[in-house]
Amino acid sequence: DTGVSQDPRHKITKRGQNVTFRCDPISEHNRLYWYRQTLGQGPEFLTYFQNEAQLEKSRLLSDRFSAERPKGSFSTLEIQRTEQGDSAMYLCASSGGFSNQPQHFGDGTRLSIL
Amino acid sequence: AQKITQTQPGMFVQEKEAVTLDCTYDTSDQSYGLFWYKQPSSGEMIFLIYQGSYDEQNATEGRYSLNFQKARKSANLVISASQLGDSAMYFCAMREGEYNFNKFYFGSGTKLNVKP
Numbered sequence: 001d002t003g004v005s006q007d008p009r010h011k012i013t014k015r016g017q018n019v020t021f022r023c024d025p026i027s028e029h030n031r032l033y034w035y036r037q038t039l040g041q042g043p044e045f046l047t048y049f050q051n052e053a054q055l056e057k058s059r060l061l062s063d064r065f066s067a068e069r070p071k072g073s074f075s076t077l078e079i080q081r082t083e084q085g086d087s088a089m090y091l092c093a094s095s096g097g098f099s100n101q102p103q104h105f106g107d108g109t110r111l112s113i114l
Numbered sequence: 115a116q117k118i119t120q121t122q123p124g125m126f127v128q129e130k131e132a133v134t135l136d137c138t139y140d141t142s143d144q145s146y147g148l149f150w151y152k153q154p155s156s157g158e159m160i161f162l163i164y165q166g167s168y169d170e171q172n173a174t175e176g177r178y179s180l181n182f183q184k185a186r187k188s189a190n191l192v193i194s195a196s197q198l199g200d201s202a203m204y205f206c207a208m209r210e211g212e213y214n215f216n217k218f219y220f221g222s223g224t225k226l227n228v229k230p
Contacts, residue, residue, distance in 0.1 A: 033218070042205050042220035043159070089157065093218075100166050102149050103207075103218055105159035 002026070004106035006092050012112045013082060020078045021109045025094030032075050033103060034067055035091040043091055049075060079111075087113045116140065117219035118206050124225045127196045134181070135191040135224045137206030143167075146210045148189040149218070150180065153203040162204075165189055196228045 005024045013019055025032050030051050035043035046065070047057045051072040064082075069075040079086055089110050093103035119138045127133035139148065150162045165173045165180045173180040181190040193200055206221045 040223070040225075042222050044220075045218070091159065093159075100147055100164055102161040102164055103159075104161065105151075107158050110157075 004092055004094055004104050006090075006106035006109050008109055009107060010110045010112070012114065014114050015083060016081055018078065018080045019082060019111065020076055021090055021092075021111075023075045023077070023092030023094075023106060025074070025092070026104055027073075029094035029096055029104070030072065031095045031097065031103075032069055033093045033095075034075070034077050035093065037089045037091055037108070046077070046090075082111075082113050084113050087111055116221075118208055118221035120206055120221035120224050122224045123222075124227070126227050126229060127193075129198060129228055129230050130195055132192060132194045133196055133226065135193070135204050135206075135226065137189045137191065137221060139187050139189060139206070139208045139219075141187075141208065141210055143210045146208055148180070148182070149207040149209070150178070150189075150191045151205045151207060152200075153205065153223070155202070159205070163191070193226075198228050198230060201226060201228045 007022045011019055032049040034046040037043045045058050046061050047067045048055055049069040052069050064080045067077045089108045091108045093105045095101050095103045117140050146167045148165045152160045152162050163173050163175045163178045163180050165182045172182050177194045179192045203223045203225050205223045207218045209218050
Protein backbone atom coordinates (compact mmCIF):
# COMPACT_ATOMS: atom_id res chain seq x y z
CA ASP A 1 0.00 0.00 0.00
CA THR A 2 1.86 3.03 -1.27
CA GLY A 3 -0.91 5.51 -0.49
CA VAL A 4 -2.53 8.12 -2.68
CA SER A 5 -0.08 10.28 -4.55
CA GLN A 6 -0.72 13.63 -6.21
CA ASP A 7 1.38 15.58 -8.62
CA PRO A 8 2.47 18.34 -8.55
CA ARG A 9 2.52 19.38 -4.90
CA HIS A 10 2.45 23.04 -5.81
CA LYS A 11 1.44 24.88 -8.95
CA ILE A 12 1.80 28.58 -9.55
CA THR A 13 0.33 29.96 -12.73
CA LYS A 14 -0.96 33.14 -14.28
CA ARG A 15 -4.64 33.85 -14.56
CA GLY A 16 -6.06 32.50 -17.77
CA GLN A 17 -3.68 29.56 -18.08
CA ASN A 18 -4.74 25.93 -18.06
CA VAL A 19 -3.51 23.54 -15.38
CA THR A 20 -3.70 19.78 -14.98
CA PHE A 21 -3.26 17.76 -11.82
CA ARG A 22 -2.72 14.04 -11.50
CA CYS A 23 -3.84 11.60 -8.83
CA ASP A 24 -2.72 7.99 -8.39
CA PRO A 25 -5.05 6.21 -5.97
CA ILE A 26 -4.36 3.16 -3.86
CA SER A 27 -4.28 0.38 -6.42
CA GLU A 28 -7.10 -1.77 -5.06
CA HIS A 29 -9.49 1.16 -4.59
CA ASN A 30 -12.14 1.58 -7.25
CA ARG A 31 -13.56 4.84 -5.87
CA LEU A 32 -11.74 8.09 -6.53
CA TYR A 33 -12.73 11.58 -5.39
CA TRP A 34 -11.59 15.12 -6.03
CA TYR A 35 -12.09 17.85 -3.46
CA ARG A 36 -11.19 21.50 -3.19
CA GLN A 37 -10.21 22.99 0.14
CA THR A 38 -9.68 26.62 1.01
CA LEU A 39 -8.01 27.89 4.15
CA GLY A 40 -9.93 27.09 7.32
CA GLN A 41 -12.66 25.14 5.53
CA GLY A 42 -13.49 21.48 5.12
CA PRO A 43 -12.97 19.64 1.85
CA GLU A 44 -15.55 20.59 -0.73
CA PHE A 45 -16.66 17.78 -3.03
CA LEU A 46 -15.95 18.27 -6.73
CA THR A 47 -16.41 14.93 -8.44
CA TYR A 48 -16.39 11.18 -7.95
CA PHE A 49 -15.40 8.17 -10.06
CA GLN A 50 -16.26 4.55 -9.68
CA ASN A 51 -13.71 2.76 -11.80
CA GLU A 52 -13.57 4.82 -15.02
CA ALA A 53 -17.11 6.16 -14.75
CA GLN A 54 -17.62 9.68 -13.47
CA LEU A 55 -20.78 9.23 -11.47
CA GLU A 56 -21.25 12.61 -9.89
CA LYS A 57 -20.12 16.18 -10.34
CA SER A 58 -20.75 19.01 -7.95
CA ARG A 59 -22.85 21.91 -9.19
CA LEU A 60 -19.92 24.02 -8.04
CA LEU A 61 -17.81 22.51 -10.80
CA SER A 62 -17.99 24.97 -13.65
CA ASP A 63 -17.48 24.07 -17.30
CA ARG A 64 -13.85 25.11 -16.92
CA PHE A 65 -13.24 22.03 -14.78
CA SER A 66 -12.96 18.55 -16.23
CA ALA A 67 -11.82 15.29 -14.72
CA GLU A 68 -10.99 11.95 -16.24
CA ARG A 69 -10.07 8.50 -15.10
CA PRO A 70 -9.49 6.79 -18.42
CA LYS A 71 -8.54 3.29 -17.35
CA GLY A 72 -9.99 3.26 -13.89
CA SER A 73 -6.60 3.84 -12.32
CA PHE A 74 -5.05 7.33 -12.17
CA SER A 75 -7.14 10.44 -12.63
CA THR A 76 -6.52 13.94 -13.94
CA LEU A 77 -8.25 17.17 -13.04
CA GLU A 78 -7.93 20.02 -15.54
CA ILE A 79 -8.86 23.61 -14.95
CA GLN A 80 -9.07 25.78 -18.06
CA ARG A 81 -8.73 29.56 -18.11
CA THR A 82 -7.86 29.73 -14.44
CA GLU A 83 -9.27 32.51 -12.29
CA GLN A 84 -8.16 34.02 -8.98
CA GLY A 85 -10.92 32.15 -7.19
CA ASP A 86 -9.46 28.83 -8.27
CA SER A 87 -6.59 29.28 -5.82
CA ALA A 88 -7.00 26.45 -3.33
CA MET A 89 -5.72 23.05 -2.27
CA TYR A 90 -6.99 20.29 -4.54
CA LEU A 91 -7.26 16.99 -2.73
CA CYS A 92 -7.64 13.54 -4.20
CA ALA A 93 -8.91 10.59 -2.18
CA SER A 94 -9.65 6.96 -2.87
CA SER A 95 -11.60 4.28 -1.06
CA GLY A 96 -12.95 0.78 -1.31
CA GLY A 97 -16.59 0.03 -1.86
CA PHE A 98 -17.97 -0.61 1.61
CA SER A 99 -19.44 1.87 4.05
CA ASN A 100 -16.88 1.11 6.75
CA GLN A 101 -13.96 1.98 4.51
CA PRO A 102 -12.54 5.47 4.95
CA GLN A 103 -11.20 7.66 2.23
CA HIS A 104 -7.46 7.86 2.02
CA PHE A 105 -6.20 11.23 0.96
CA GLY A 106 -3.19 12.35 -0.99
CA ASP A 107 -1.11 15.30 0.15
CA GLY A 108 -2.90 17.59 -2.27
CA THR A 109 -1.89 20.04 -4.96
CA ARG A 110 -1.76 23.66 -3.88
CA LEU A 111 -2.75 25.95 -6.73
CA SER A 112 -1.84 29.62 -6.65
CA ILE A 113 -3.12 31.96 -9.35
CA LEU A 114 -1.10 35.12 -9.90
CA ALA B 115 -29.76 21.36 5.52
CA GLN B 116 -26.15 20.72 6.41
CA LYS B 117 -25.26 17.06 6.40
CA ILE B 118 -22.49 17.51 8.96
CA THR B 119 -22.37 20.28 11.54
CA GLN B 120 -19.38 21.10 13.68
CA THR B 121 -20.31 24.01 15.91
CA GLN B 122 -16.90 24.66 17.50
CA PRO B 123 -14.64 26.61 15.14
CA GLY B 124 -11.83 26.51 17.71
CA MET B 125 -11.05 24.75 20.96
CA PHE B 126 -8.29 25.02 23.54
CA VAL B 127 -7.25 22.22 25.86
CA GLN B 128 -4.50 21.86 28.40
CA GLU B 129 -1.92 19.20 27.68
CA LYS B 130 -2.79 15.83 29.30
CA GLU B 131 -6.47 16.71 29.64
CA ALA B 132 -9.33 15.20 27.66
CA VAL B 133 -11.28 17.15 25.06
CA THR B 134 -14.54 16.53 23.19
CA LEU B 135 -15.10 17.78 19.66
CA ASP B 136 -18.75 17.97 18.64
CA CYS B 137 -20.32 16.63 15.47
CA THR B 138 -23.96 16.27 14.50
CA TYR B 139 -25.19 14.76 11.26
CA ASP B 140 -28.31 14.63 9.17
CA THR B 141 -29.39 11.60 7.19
CA SER B 142 -32.50 9.57 6.51
CA ASP B 143 -30.49 6.48 5.56
CA GLN B 144 -30.42 3.54 7.97
CA SER B 145 -26.93 2.56 6.89
CA TYR B 146 -24.18 5.11 7.11
CA GLY B 147 -20.65 5.55 8.37
CA LEU B 148 -19.13 8.33 10.43
CA PHE B 149 -15.45 9.24 10.26
CA TRP B 150 -13.09 11.65 11.93
CA TYR B 151 -10.01 13.03 10.23
CA LYS B 152 -7.12 15.09 11.54
CA GLN B 153 -5.42 17.69 9.38
CA PRO B 154 -2.20 19.12 10.83
CA SER B 155 -0.76 22.37 9.53
CA SER B 156 1.27 20.34 7.04
CA GLY B 157 -2.02 19.65 5.22
CA GLU B 158 -2.40 15.89 4.99
CA MET B 159 -5.74 14.38 5.98
CA ILE B 160 -5.25 11.57 8.47
CA PHE B 161 -8.04 9.08 9.16
CA LEU B 162 -8.58 8.64 12.91
CA ILE B 163 -11.67 6.61 13.68
CA TYR B 164 -14.82 5.09 12.19
CA GLN B 165 -18.29 4.39 13.58
CA GLY B 166 -20.91 2.42 11.66
CA SER B 167 -24.58 3.17 12.09
CA TYR B 168 -25.25 -0.40 13.16
CA ASP B 169 -22.37 -0.59 15.62
CA GLU B 170 -23.73 -0.92 19.13
CA GLN B 171 -20.52 -0.02 20.88
CA ASN B 172 -18.66 3.25 20.63
CA ALA B 173 -15.54 3.00 18.51
CA THR B 174 -12.14 3.41 20.13
CA GLU B 175 -8.67 3.76 18.62
CA GLY B 176 -5.96 4.38 21.14
CA ARG B 177 -6.53 7.80 22.69
CA TYR B 178 -9.46 8.47 20.36
CA SER B 179 -13.01 7.40 21.06
CA LEU B 180 -16.25 8.25 19.38
CA ASN B 181 -19.26 9.07 21.52
CA PHE B 182 -22.04 7.86 19.22
CA GLN B 183 -25.58 8.87 20.15
CA LYS B 184 -27.73 7.63 17.30
CA ALA B 185 -31.05 9.06 18.47
CA ARG B 186 -29.49 12.50 18.79
CA LYS B 187 -27.54 12.05 15.55
CA SER B 188 -24.31 13.01 17.18
CA ALA B 189 -20.83 11.53 16.81
CA ASN B 190 -18.49 13.42 19.07
CA LEU B 191 -14.77 12.72 19.09
CA VAL B 192 -13.11 12.38 22.48
CA ILE B 193 -9.35 12.72 22.70
CA SER B 194 -7.94 11.59 26.02
CA ALA B 195 -4.65 12.75 27.49
CA SER B 196 -4.09 15.50 24.91
CA GLN B 197 -0.63 15.94 23.49
CA LEU B 198 0.97 18.95 21.83
CA GLY B 199 0.98 17.00 18.57
CA ASP B 200 -2.82 16.85 18.68
CA SER B 201 -2.97 20.52 17.70
CA ALA B 202 -4.64 20.43 14.28
CA MET B 203 -7.91 20.81 12.40
CA TYR B 204 -10.37 18.00 12.98
CA PHE B 205 -13.07 17.11 10.48
CA CYS B 206 -16.14 14.95 10.97
CA ALA B 207 -17.42 13.19 7.85
CA MET B 208 -20.30 10.93 6.88
CA ARG B 209 -20.75 8.35 4.15
CA GLU B 210 -24.33 7.34 3.38
CA GLY B 211 -25.54 4.00 2.08
CA GLU B 212 -24.06 0.52 2.10
CA TYR B 213 -22.76 0.14 -1.44
CA ASN B 214 -24.13 2.65 -3.90
CA PHE B 215 -23.15 5.79 -2.13
CA ASN B 216 -21.82 8.77 -4.00
CA LYS B 217 -19.72 10.90 -1.75
CA PHE B 218 -18.56 11.78 1.68
CA TYR B 219 -19.87 14.86 3.45
CA PHE B 220 -17.44 16.88 5.56
CA GLY B 221 -18.06 19.37 8.30
CA SER B 222 -16.35 22.75 8.47
CA GLY B 223 -13.89 21.52 11.06
CA THR B 224 -12.72 22.38 14.55
CA LYS B 225 -9.27 23.81 15.18
CA LEU B 226 -7.82 22.29 18.32
CA ASN B 227 -4.99 24.00 20.17
CA VAL B 228 -3.24 22.05 22.90
CA LYS B 229 -1.56 24.30 25.45
CA PRO B 230 1.57 23.18 27.33
